[in-house]
Amino acid sequence: MVGDLDIAHVELNELLLDLLERATDLLEADTATVLLVDASGTDLVARAARGIEEEVRQGVRVPVGEGFAGRIAAEARPLILDQVDETTVSNPILWHKGIRSMLGVPLMADDKVIGVVHVGSLGARRFTDHDAEVLTLVADRVGAAVKLRLLEDDRDAAEAIQRSLLPSAPSSLAEFDCAARYVPAERGGIGCDWYDAFMLDDGDVWLVVGDVAGHGLRAATVMGRIRSAMRAYALLGQGPDEVLRLTDRKMAHFEVGSMATVAIAVFHPPYDEALVALAGHPPFVIAVPGQEPALLAADPGPPVGVALVNRPEPTPVPVPHGTVLVGYTDGLFERRGEPLDVGLERVRRAVGIERPSVVCNRVMGEAMGGHIPEDDVALLAIRRR
Numbered sequence: 384m385v386g387d388l389d390i391a392h393v394e395l396n397e398l399l400l401d402l403l404e405r406a407t408d409l410l411e412a413d414t415a416t417v418l419l420v421d422a423s424g425t426d427l428v429a430r431a432a433r434g435i436e437e438e439v440r441q442g443v444r445v446p447v448g449e450g451f452a453g454r455i456a457a458e459a460r461p462l463i464l465d466q467v468d469e470t471t472v473s474n475p476i477l478w479h480k481g482i483r484s485m486l487g488v489p490l491m492a493d494d495k496v497i498g499v500v501h502v503g504s505l506g507a508r509r510f511t512d513h514d515a516e517v518l519t520l521v522a523d524r525v526g527a528a529v530k531l532r533l534l535e536d537d538r539d540a541a542e543a544i545q546r547s548l549l550p551s552a553p554s555s556l557a558e559f560d561c562a563a564r565y566v567p568a569e570r571g572g573i574g575c576d577w578y579d580a581f582m583l584d585d586g587d588v589w590l591v592v593g594d595v596a597g598h599g600l601r602a603a604t605v606m607g608r609i610r611s612a613m614r615a616y617a618l619l620g621q622g623p624d625e626v627l628r629l630t631d632r633k634m635a636h637f638e639v640g641s642m643a644t645v646a647i648a649v650f651h652p653p654y655d656e657a658l659v660a661l662a663g664h665p666p667f668v669i670a671v672p673g674q675e676p677a678l679l680a681a682d683p684g685p686p687v688g689v690a691l692v693n694r695p696e697p698t699p700v701p702v703p704h705g706t707v708l709v710g711y712t713d714g715l716f717e718r719r720g721e722p723l724d725v726g727l728e729r730v731r732r733a734v735g736i737e738r739p740s741v742v743c744n745r746v747m748g749e750a751m752g753g754h755i756p757e758d759d760v761a762l763l764a765i766r767r768r
Contacts, residue, residue: 395529399431402500402525407433409521410514412502414482417490418445418452419498419529422601427452427499435503437476449473452487452499459496461488461515467503477503486510488519492530556582556765558654562739564747564762568714575606575643576712576761581614586652589617592664592710592763593645596686605641609634609687613645623647623660624694627687631662635690642688646710650702654767657708658697662687665713665727668734672705676734678727679708707742707766709734714758715750726750739764 403415414434418427427445429438448457450473455462464471464485468478487501500522553561561580575595582588591613595606612633616626627645634641644664650657659667659679663686670676682695716726733749734742742764
């Protein structure tokens with residue numbers, strides 16, 4: 384019965400409910416629950432239940448190491464319980480339900496505990512070591528599949544968050560034309576690169592490109608928070624260096640362990656000059672009519688998230704009419720086994736003083752070519768008319 388469990392083409396909830404149905408049938412149990420380890424790794428969260436659906440409906444959480452399920456997760460071994468009350472389990476639903484005996488086993492994937500599955504009896508049924516072997520067999524059969532479904536769920540959610548937060552680059556802002564490109568990685572999971580372009584009430588035009596370290600749902604969430612925070616600080620009238628400092632402070636306090644690189648260019652009316660500030664990010668490329676395109680020299684400073692008290696002063700950059708400024712993320716130029724300077728030179732050579740959409744097309748064509756992106760690529764170009 385365990386061997387014919389189809390795990391290849393089912394959704395996670397369907398998979399878990401199938402697991403619980405088979406477990407209760409095989410073990411003649413009255414209740415069954417699957418709890419999965421949350422993102423923090425400190426709690427188990429009820430994800431599916433049969434005969435004791437209250438656990439899911441009430442959002443039951445059990446600290447790893449505490450109570451019946453918490454002990455199973457912490458010790459990574461089966462556990463049989465013949466007394467169910469406040470002294471042996473941490474979840475009052477279990478003894479209020481009238482459960483008299485329980486059996487639980489860890490849900491494993493790649494030798495790591497990702498959850499717990501337990502069954503219970505309302506009658507005189509007592510579970511044995513053989514029952515534990517059967518439940519372990521069922522759990523092992525689906526452990527890898529559960530992990531895969533969780534990874535897919537995280538990836539889909541991260542991609543949805545990321546795409547929802549990437550604005551369509553405005554075609555124009557004051558005296559500037561804009562264009563942008565975004566390409567997700569084909570390998571390595573969803574990254575968290577972003578771009579932003581907006582104009583404030585005072586006429587300031589902001590250009591922002593950033594890259595959060597890491598991949599997946601958490602990194603995508605951090606990316607959204609950073610972008611929103613930077614917009615809010617800009618609305619308060621802060622300059623680019625102060626926006627980076629405040630964002631750095633916010634991340635160090637609320638997003639502990641997260642880091643991001645950021646490049647900012649702010650154009651003040653009458654737009655003859657831009658202030659450029661970098662936080663560990665690759666330099667802008669600037670193309671001025673009559674001159675060769677160049678990597679814009681500016682003190683990069685460290686990434687945000689390290690709680691730096693003072694940020695380097697922003698660098699003033701002249702912006703004659705016809706000037707093109709291009710920001711990008713490292714997925715555009717980094718290649719395994721190749722010096723970074725080689726990739727940066729490819730990007731620099733590709734930038735011209737054409738319309739931003741043309742510039743983006745050329746940069747993507749010459750810098751990416753047929754390369755399979757292993758990291759996200761965000762590209763933003765702006766030209767002063």
